[in-house]
Amino acid sequence: MTGLKSKQAAASAIVADMTLEEKARFCSGEDFWHLESLERHGIPAAQVCDGPHGLRKQIGHADHLGMNESAPATCFPTACALASSWDVALLEEIGAALGEECRAENVTVLLGPGVNIKRHPCCGRNFEYFSEDPLLTGKLAAALINGVQSKNVGTSLKHFAANNQEYGRMYIDAIVDERTLREIYLRGFEIAIRESQPWTLMSAYNRVNGTFCSEHGWLLNKVLRDEWGFEGLVLTDWGAMNDRVAGVRHGLDLEMPGGDPGNDQRVLHAVQNGDLAETDLDRIVQRTIALGLLGADLERTEDSADLTAHHALAHRAACESAVLLKNDGDALPLAAEQHIAVIGAFAKHPRYQGAGSSQVNPVRLDNAWDAIHSLVHHEPVYAAGYDPKTSALDDGLIDEAVCAADGAQVAVVFAGLPGIYESEGFDREHMELPQQQQNLITAVSRANPNTIVVLCNGAPVAMPWVDAPQAILEAYLPGQAGGGAIADVLFGHANPGGKLAETFPRTREDTASDANFPGHERQVLYREGLFVGYRYFDSASLPVLFPFGHGLSYTTFAYADARLAADDQSVSITITNIGSVAGSEVVQLYVHALASPVYKPEQELKAFQKVFLEPGEQCTLTLKLEAQDFAYYDIGHARWINPGGDFELRIGASSRDIRATVAVKQTPSATPSAAATAPQPVPGPMDDETFTALLNKPIPTPEPVRPFHLNSSLEEVGSTWLGARIKPRVMAIVLGDGSMHDGDETLDKMFEQMASTMPVRSLITFSGGSISHRQVDMLLALLNHQYLRAFRLWLSGRQRLSSSAVVD
Ligand code: BGC
Numbered sequence: 001m002t003g004l005k006s007k008q009a010a011a012s013a014i015v016a017d018m019t020l021e022e023k024a025r026f027c028s029g030e031d032f033w034h035l036e037s038l039e040r041h042g043i044p045a046a047q048v049c050d051g052p053h054g055l056r057k058q059i060g061h062a063d064h065l066g067m068n069e070s071a072p073a074t075c076f077p078t079a080c081a082l083a084s085s086w087d088v089a090l091l092e093e094i095g096a097a098l099g100e101e102c103r104a105e106n107v108t109v110l111l112g113p114g115v116n117i118k119r120h121p122c123c124g125r126n127f128e129y130f131s132e133d134p135l136l137t138g139k140l141a142a143a144l145i146n147g148v149q150s151k152n153v154g155t156s157l158k159h160f161a162a163n164n165q166e167y168g169r170m171y172i173d174a175i176v177d178e179r180t181l182r183e184i185y186l187r188g189f190e191i192a193i194r195e196s197q198p199w200t201l202m203s204a205y206n207r208v209n210g211t212f213c214s215e216h217g218w219l220l221n222k223v224l225r226d227e228w229g230f231e232g233l234v235l236t237d238w239g240a241m242n243d244r245v246a247g248v249r250h251g252l253d254l255e256m257p258g259g260d261p262g263n264d265q266r267v268l269h270a271v272q273n274g275d276l277a278e279t280d281l282d283r284i285v286q287r288t289i290a291l292g293l294l295g296a297d298l299e300r301t302e303d304s305a306d307l308t309a310h311h312a313l314a315h316r317a318a319c320e321s322a323v324l325l326k327n328d329g330d331a332l333p334l335a336a337e338q339h340i341a342v343i344g345a346f347a348k349h350p351r352y353q354g355a356g357s358s359q360v361n362p363v364r365l366d367n368a369w370d371a372i373h374s375l376v377h378h379e380p381v382y383a384a385g386y387d388p389k390t391s392a393l394d395d396g397l398i399d400e401a402v403c404a405a406d407g408a409q410v411a412v413v414f415a416g417l418p419g420i421y422e423s424e425g426f427d428r429e430h431m432e433l434p435q436q437q438q439n440l441i442t443a444v445s446r447a448n449p450n451t452i453v454v455l456c457n458g459a460p461v462a463m464p465w466v467d468a469p470q471a472i473l474e475a476y477l478p479g480q481a482g483g484g485a486i487a488d489v490l491f492g493h494a495n496p497g498g499k500l501a502e503t504f505p506r507t508r509e510d511t512a513s514d515a516n517f518p519g520h521e522r523q524v525l526y527r528e529g530l531f532v533g534y535r536y537f538d539s540a541s542l543p544v545l546f547p548f549g550h551g552l553s554y555t556t557f558a559y560a561d562a563r564l565a566a567d568d569q570s571v572s573i574t575i576t577n578i579g580s581v582a583g584s585e586v587v588q589l590y591v592h593a594l595a596s597p598v599y600k601p602e603q604e605l606k607a608f609q610k611v612f613l614e615p616g617e618q619c620t621l622t623l624k625l626e627a628q629d630f631a632y633y634d635i636g637h638a639r640w641i642n643p644g645g646d647f648e649l650r651i652g653a654s655s656r657d658i659r660a661t662v663a664v665k666q667t668p669s670a671t672p673s674a675a676a677t678a679p680q681p682v683p684g685p686m687d688d689e690t691f692t693a694l695l696n697k698p699i700p701t702p703e704p705v706r707p708f709h710l711n712s713s714l715e716e717v718g719s720t721w722l723g724a725r726i727k728p729r730v731m732a733i734v735l736g737d738g739s740m741h742d743g744d745e746t747l748d749k750m751f752e753q754m755a756s757t758m759p760v761r762s763l764i765t766f767s768g769g770s771i772s773h774r775q776v777d778m779l780l781a782l783l784n785h786q787y788l789r790a791f792r793l794w795l796s797g798r799q800r801l802s803s804s805a806v807v808d
Contacts, residue, residue, distance in 0.1 A: 003149070003199050005231045007290035014041045015286045020278070024268035026285045027244065029258025032062030035108075035292055036258070046295025048156070048200075048235075048256070049105070051098065052112020052128075052144070053078045053353065053479065054360030057105045062257075073101055074310040074480065075362035078353055079113060080458050081321040081476035083130035084498035084551070086586040087610050088143040090320055095147020097310045102153040103303040108295035109154035109200055112358070115141045115188040116204075118459070118502050119164040119532055120517040122428040127354040127458025127477050131501035132533025132548065133605050134184055138191025145196035154199030154294065157192055159237055161185055161219060162526075163204035166427045167518035168757050170240070171711045173207040173703065176526040177694040179676070181208075182633035184532055186223065193228045199291065200233045203252060205240040210700060212242040220251035233287040238357075239758075239765040242711070245270045253284040260765060262773050307363050311481055315366075318478035318485030320497035320584070324471070324552040325504075331452060331470035333492025333554060334410055340380040341404040342369055343444055344414030344437075344454075345388035351416050351456040352482045355746045356424025362480035368414060368454070371487030381408060385444075389745065391418050391434030398436075398443050405448040412490065413444050413469070416456035418746075425750035427518055431462040431508050441465045454486055460504040463545055474498070492554060495583035497610075499551035499654065503533050506545050512536040515685045521702035527685040529694055534655045535601035540683040549588050549605075549654035555579030555615065559587075562651055562660035570624045571662055573651050577613035584612045589623045590655060591630060594646040597672045598632050599680050603650060623651070630666045635696060636673020644668030707784040710761040710776070717760060720783055731755050734766050772797075 004011075015023070022038070030036045034045040050056040055073035062068065076082070076094050085091070102110050114125070118132040130137040145155045162174040162185050176185060192198065201224065203213040213219060214236045224230045235254040241247060244255060244263035248270075255263055270276035324332065334340065347369040353359060372380060383401040386394065405411035415437045422428055432438065445451040445468035452471045455461065456478065466472070473496065475486050488494040508514055512528035519525065531539060534548035556579040563572050575585055587610075590603040607623040630647060631640040644666045652658035679693035692699055705716050718727035734755050760780065763771045774797050781790035 003154070003197055003231060004233060004287060004290040004294070007293040008286070010293055011286045011290035014038070014043075014289050015282050017041070018285070020271060021268065023281050023285045024264045024271070026288050027248065027264050027267050027281075028255035028260070031259050032257040033058065034258070035254070035288060035295065038289070038292065042296055043289065043292035044296055044299050046108040046292050046298075047106060048109040048111055049102070049107045050112070050357045051110045052114065052155075053082070053358060054362070055098065055101045055105060055107060055110065056358065056360055057107060070361045071105060072361050072363045074307060074314055075353055075360040076314045077318050077321050077479040077482065078127050078358070078458060078477040079130050080127045080501070081478050082317060083136065083140055083501035084323050084476060085317065085320040085610075086136065086499055086501070086608055087320055087497070088139055090317055091140050091143035092147040093313060094317060095144040096150055097147075097305070097313055099148040099151025099153040100303065100305040101310070102148070103151055103298065103301065104305040106298060107153065108291065108298055109156055110148055111156045111202065112158060113141045113144050113155065114158050115192060116159060116163050117185055117188065117532060119526070120508070120511055120513045121431055121460045121502070121505065122508055122517065123164055123459070124166040124422055124427045125354075125356070125424050127422060128358050128424070130188075132503065133501070134187035135191065135605050136501055136608065137188035138195070141188060141192040142195035145192060145198045149196065149199065152294070152298065154291070156200040156202045156235065157189060157198040158202035159204035160189060160201050160213060160224070161204060162208045163206050165518040165524065166425055168522065168713070170205040170757060170762060171207070171522060171713060171759050172519060173210060173523045173700075174526060175209060175523060175695070175700060177529060177696070178635045179633045179694070180526060180529045183530060190228050193224070193230050197231055199294070200235055201230065202235055202237050203240060205237050212240070214240045214252050215243055215246040215250045217250035225251065233291050239762045242761070245276055248276060248280055248284055251284075253287045257765065260769070262764065311364065314479045315481035315485050318475070318482045319489055319494035321476060321478065322485065322489050322496040323474040323498035323500055323550070324496040325474050325546050325550070326466070326469075326472045327552050328470045331450060332473070332490060334452075334490050336375055336377050336491060338376070338409045339378050339407075340372065340376055341408035341411045341448070342372055342380050342382050342414070343385045343401045343404060343411055343440070345384045345386055346414040346416055346456050347372075347382070349388040350483050351388070351419065351477065352479055353477050354423060354458050355419050355750060358424070365480050366483035368483040368486045371484040372412075372490070375487055375491050375493075385413070385440045386434065386436045389418055389420070391436045393436050398440050401440055402443050402447045405444045405451065408448060409450060411444050411448040411451045413441055413451060413453050414456065415441060415453055417458065417461065420746045420749060422458050423746055423750045426753040428459070431460060433461050438465055442468055445469050452490070454490070456482070460502060460545075462507055466545065474500075492581070495554045495581060496551065497584045499549050499586045500546055501548075503537055503544050503548045504546040505537070506543065510537075510542060510544070512684050522705070523700070523702040525691065525699065527691050529681055529686060530599070530601050531683050535604065536683055538602040538655060547654050547656040549586070549652070550657070551586070551654070553579075553583045553585070555581045555583040557585040557613070557653070559651065559653075559659035561620075562662050564649070564662045564664055565622075568664055569626070570622050571649055571651065572620055572622045573660060574618060574620045575611055575613065576618040577615055580615050582612070582614045584610055585653065586610045587621055587623070588652055588654065589625075590650040590652070590658070592648040592650055594648060596645065597643050598634075598676045600632065603655065605655075627669070631669070632676070634670075634673050634676040636675035637670060641672060641676075642666055642669040643672055708780050710780070711759040712780075713757050713759055715756040717783060718756070723783060726779065727756075730763060730771070733770050734758070734763060
C-alpha cells in the first residue's frame with residue numbers, strides 16, 4: 001500500500017484523539033507552504049512547493065506568483081515542451097529526478113503537474129499544460145506522477161477542473177456540457193488518477209456550471225472519488241476557497257494557503273451549531289493527517305540530489321522535445337565548417353521558462369550562443385536583432401542583423417515570445433510574434449536564403465513569414481539546458497525527437513473556441529463542445545499551419561504491415577528507419593467512426609508509442625485498444641457507451657500524415673439515449689438551440705455584476721466612484737511596494753492583471769492580515785449603498801477592538 005491509503009488507519013486513530021478545535025485548525029494550512037503540525041502525534045508541518053518542471057522552494061518571503069527568491073533547483077523543460085516528446089518513459093525519469101530534489105529539500109508534495117486542456121492557443125498558462133488532447137495529457141501526467149511518487153514524495157494534479165484561461169480565473173463560470181467535460185476536460189485527470197493515484201489534487205479557482213470547484217460535490221465526491229476511485233487529498237488552489245463549510249461538506253479537504261483562521265472558525269461554529277456533521281469534518285481531517293504522516297516519514301531521511309545528472313537529463317529532454325517544423329532542402333543539420341551568423345537576443349539571453357507560480361531558480365543556465373561557439377570551426381558572428389525583454393521596433397538592430405547574415409553561409413535566427421507576452425495571470429491577445437521579430441525574420445531571410453529560425457515560446461505563434469526561412473525548429477520553453485540542446489539539434493549531434501502536442505492554427509480566429517474566449521459577463525460558454533484542437537480542424541477540414549502530431553526528423557521512417565490482432569483489441573505495425581542516422585518516431589493511432597448515431601469528431605487519438613531506431617533497424621509495435629476507445633459518454637444513460645458499428649483505425653506520423661488504415665467492427669454495448677442522439681452540432685461554435693440541446697438545459701443567465709458581493713472583482717468594484725478610490729490602495733496592500741520584482745515588466749503586468757480580476761474575498765487571504773472579513777463586508781455594504789449596515793459593521797469593529805476580540 002502506498003500514498004495516503006498506507007496511513008489511513010494511523011490517521012483515523014489520531015483523529016479519534018483530536019479535539020474539535022484541533023480538527024477545525026486542520027481545515028487549512030499552517031502558513032503559505034506548510035500543513036498544520038500536531039506535535040503530540042509526531043506530525044511535523046509538512047511542506048508543499050510549486051513546480052512542476054522544477055522545485056520552487058521559497059527561502060524568504062512567500063508568494064504564489066513566482067516573485068520571491070527560491071532555492072536553486074533543476075529547471076527542466078516546461079510542460080508544453082515535455083509534452084512534445086510524447087515519451088512516457090522520459091517523463092517518468094524526470095518525475096523521479098524531481099522527487100529526488102524534493103527529498104533533498106524535505107518537500108512532501110510537489111504542486112503539479114497541470115493537466116488543463118489547451119482549449120485556446122492564447123491561454124496565458126498553456127506553457128504549463130501538456131496538450132489539447134486528453135489521452136496524451138493523461139498518459140504524460142501519470143508518468144510524471146509515478147516518477148515523483150516512486151521517491152515517496154507526493155504530487156498535486158491541478159487545476160481541477162475546466163481552468164482553461166487566465167482571464168477572470170478566480171470567478172469565471174465555465175459552462176460546459178457533461179459529455180464534453182467527461183470526454184475532453186476531465187478525461188486527462190481521470191487517466192492520470194487511474195494510472196498513478198496522485199497523493200493530492202488541487203481544485204481550480206473557477207466555477208464549473210455555476211458552482212465553485214472548491215465546493216463542487218459532483219466533481220469532488222461523485223466523479224473524482226466515487227467513480228474514479230481517487231484515494232488522495234483535495235486541496236484548494238491558493239486562495240480558491242469560496243464557502244469553507246460547503247467545501248467540507250462536498251469533499252474539499254485542505255484550504256491553502258493557511259494563516260487566516262477565519263474559515264477554520266466558521267467550520268468550528270458550523271459543527272457546534274449542528275450545521276455540519278462532525279463525521280464530515282473527521283473525513284477531511286483524516287486525509288490531512290495522513291499526508292502529515294507521510295511528511296513525517298520524509299523528515300526522517302537525509303537525501304541529496306545529483307544536480308549534474310539532472311542537468312544532463314534536462315538536456316536530453318530538451319532534445320527529445322524539440323520539434324522540427326520545417327526543413328526545406330535538408331537545411332538542417334548544419335555543418336561545423338559553415339560560416340554561421342547567430343542572430344537574435346534569445347541566443348544569449350534564453351527564454352527558457354514561463355512567469356508565475358511555476359518559475360524555478362535554475363541551478364545553471366546554458367545559452368545557445370556559447371554552445372554553438374564550442375561546436376563550430378569558424379568564429380560565428382552575432383547580432384542581437386531585438387531587445388529580449390520588449391522586442392520594441394528598432395530598425396537599427398535589423399540593419400545590423402542583415403549585415404551579419406549577408407556575410408555568412410547560414411543565418412540562425414533565435415526568435416519567440418518575450419516573457420511579457422505570455423504568463424500566468426493573463427492571456428495573450430493575439431498569436432503574433434513581436435513585430436520587430438517578424439520584420440527581423442523577413443529581412444534576414446531575404447538577405448540570406450539559407451536562414452534557419454529557432455523558436456522559444458510557450459504556445460503556438462502565427463507565422464505569416466513561414467515561407468521565408470528554410471527551416472524552423474520549435475524548441476518551446478526548453479529549461480536550463482535548452483541552449484546546449486538546441487545547438488546539439490542544429491548540428492545533428494541529436495536528432496529532434498519532438499512532435500506537436502497541439503495544433504498550430506493559422507490564426508486565433510480559426511479556432512472553434514475563439515468567439516467564446518475568454519467569455520464575458522463572468523461566464524464562458526464552451527460552445528464548441530468536443531471540437532477542441534485537431535478534433536475541430538480535422539472535422540471542419542480546415543487548413544492549419546502545422547497539424548497535431550507533426551514533427552520532422554533527420555531520418556526517414558517507413559510504415560508497413562499494419563494488422564489487427566484476432567481479438568480486435570490491438571494493432572501491430574512495422575516501422576523501419578530507412579535513413580542514414582539514428583532517430584525516434586512517434587507512431588500515432590487515431591480512431592475514426594465511419595457512421596455514428598451520436599456526433600463525433602472526425603478522428604481521435606487513442607494510442608501512441610515512441611520508438612528509437614538505429615539506421616536500418618526495424619521494429620514491430622503493438623498498439624493496444626480498449627472498448628472505451630470506441631465509446632462516448634452518454635448523458636442519458638450516465639455512462640460510457642460503445643455505439644458499435646464500423647470504425648477505421650488510422651496509424652500515422654501525425655494527425656494529417658496517416659500511413660496505414662485498418663477496419664474494425666464493434667458490437668454496441670447499449671442503444672444510445674435520446675439525449676445523446678438529439679444534438680448533432682456541425683464543427684464550430686454552436687448556436688443557442690444546439691448548445692441548449694447539448695447542455696440538456698437552458699443556457700444559464702450570467703451572474704449580474706451588481707449588487708457587489710464577495711466574489712466581485714476589484715476591477716468591477718473599481719468601476720464605481722468609491723471603488724475607483726479604494727482600488728489603488730487595496731492593490732498596494734496586496735501587491736506590496738513592487739520593490740521585490742525590481743521593475744520586471746512581466747511581473748508588473750501579471751500582478752496588475754491578477755489583482756484586478758481577484759475577487760474581493762481573496763483580499764483577506766493575500767493581504768497578510770492587513771484586511772479583515774469585517775472590513776471587506778463594510779466595503780461591500782458601502783458600495784451597495786447599504787449605509788446603515790456599513791455603520792453597524794464599523795461600530796462592531798470598534799466594540800470588538802475595545803473588548804480585543806480575536807476573530808474579526
Ligand atoms: C497557481 C497554482 C500554484 C499556486 C501556489 C496559484 O496561483 O494557480 O498552480 O500551485 O498558486 O503557488
